[in-house]
Amino acid sequence: MSGDVPVDAVCTGCSQTRVKRVSEEEAEGSFRHVCHVCQSVQWMNTVARLSGLEQGGDGE
Numbered sequence: 001m002s003g004d005v006p007v008d009a010v011c012t013g014c015s016q017t018r019v020k021r022v023s024e025e026e027a028e029g030s031f032r033h034v035c036h037v038c039q040s041v042q043w044m045n046t047v048a049r050l051s052g053l054e055q056g057g058d059g060e
């Protein structure tokens, strides 16, 4: 079950940070994604993995 890692990613086109769900591999680096601001496919760089969301939010 890969392909569903929530990450913060920054668009190289408009520098906006967005939450995306990507594969394990993509979460380690960069991936291409359609940016709604740029309205085209842009490279996105992963800035942080949101592991908290991944686990469904248990309180410790």
Ligand SMILES: [Zn+2]
Residues within 6 Å of the ligand: 011, 012, 013, 014, 015, 016, 035, 036, 037, 038, 039, 042
């Ligand atoms: Zn963009």
